[in-house]
Amino acid sequence: MSKSNPIIHMGKVKKTFENGTLAVQGMTLDILKGQFISFLGPSGCGKSTVLKMIAGLLRPTSGQILINGKKPNEISSDQNIGYVFQDATLMPWATVEDNVFLPLRLKGITKYQASGDIEKALQKVGLKDFYKSYPRELSGGMKMRVSIARALIMKPKLLLMDEPFAALDEMTRFRLNDDVLSFWENADLTVIFVTHSVFESVYLSNRVIVMAPRPGRVIADISLKDSYPRSEEYRTTSAYTENCRLVSGHLKNSMVKE
Numbered sequence: 649m650s651k652s653n654p655i656i657h658m659g660k661v662k663k664t665f666e667n668g669t670l671a672v673q674g675m676t677l678d679i680l681k682g683q684f685i686s687f688l689g690p691s692g693c694g695k696s697t698v699l700k701m702i703a704g705l706l707r708p709t710s711g712q713i714l715i716n717g718k719k720p721n722e723i724s725s726d727q728n729i730g731y732v733f734q735d736a737t738l739m740p741w742a743t744v745e746d747n748v749f750l751p752l753r754l755k756g757i758t759k760y761q762a763s764g765d766i767e768k769a770l771q772k773v774g775l776k777d778f779y780k781s782y783p784r785e786l787s788g789g790m791k792m793r794v795s796i797a798r799a800l801i802m803k804p805k806l807l808l809m810d811e812p813f814a815a816l817d818e819m820t821r822f823r824l825n826d827d828v829l830s831f832w833e834n835a836d837l838t839v840i841f842v843t844h845s846v847f848e849s850v851y852l853s854n855r856v857i858v859m860a861p862r863p864g865r866v867i868a869d870i871s872l873k874d875s876y877p878r879s880e881e882y883r884t885t886s887a888y889t890e891n892c893r894l895v896s897g898h899l900k901n902s903m904v905k906e
């Protein structure tokens with residue numbers, strides 16, 4: 649499949665919850681293979697709902713979602729989708745190693761068979777020496793790294809990240825931003841990254857989808873052409889500042905009272 653094939657197609661997707669909340673409406677979007685795409689918008693505009701529908705955790709009320717041409721619930725478990733949430737959702741009673749092992753264990757793989765993959769995944773996120781630690785012994789940033797290692801161990805083609813760094817301090821967030829970019833650049837990976845930070849979306853993505861609430865919908869689809877690799881220096885360039893201004897302008901429109 650070439651880079652230009654859509655890995656995800658969304659056509660007129662609408663989601664109404666049972667209590668009548670119209671969370672997402674009229675969402676039509678093609679996401680291309682290899683894109684690093686951010687969904688940006690204020691709280692309540694349906695970002696998590698969209699991500700959960702792509703992951704197959706929620707079903708659209710109407711409209712269509714296709715992943716590589718298939719419905720999310722038809723995707724076999726071999727077509728791995730990695731999912732990282734804002735809280736690291738680790739098992740507190742299990743070591744770092746066992747937390748990262750979990751998805752493989754669920755597939756029936758033994759720890760002995762998985763040991764090489766566990767080590768590699770922990771190495772990738774810089775936690776090789778912490779494999780015997782428990783989540784309570786780790787900082788917030790380290791817990792998030794474990795959560796990312798747990799997603800990467802499945803070698804996903806699609807990584808869904810829902811405000812993964814929102815609770816972290818800025819320095820840690822910047823470092824994890826760079827790590828995620830390097831995973832993306834070094835793998836055949838499409839990333840969908842949910843954030844409410846203009847700066848984070850511009851730093852990371854080559855495409856930003858700006859959403860507005862009530863009902864949740866897309867109000868801008870911005871492509872950002874600045875080249876990768878992007879590093880801390882990029883944050884000081886005029887191109888970055890200009891992009892932030894552009895994206896901010898759209899985001900302000902999303903806050904205007906209807």
Ligand SMILES: Nc1ncnc2c1ncn2[C@@H]1O[C@H](COP(=O)(O)OP(=O)(O)O)[C@@H](O)[C@H]1O
Pocket residue numbers: 665666667669670671689690691692693694695696697698864
């Ligand atoms: N399970 C649910 N039941 C009812 N309403 C929900 C549910 N989940 C989310 N919502 C509502 O749907 C809207 C979009 O929520 P969400 O997708 O979580 O937004 P975001 O992630 O952008 O903050 C909000 O109004 C929220 O209150």
Ligand SMILES: [Mg+2]
Pocket residue numbers: 695696697810
């Ligand atoms: Mg959310």
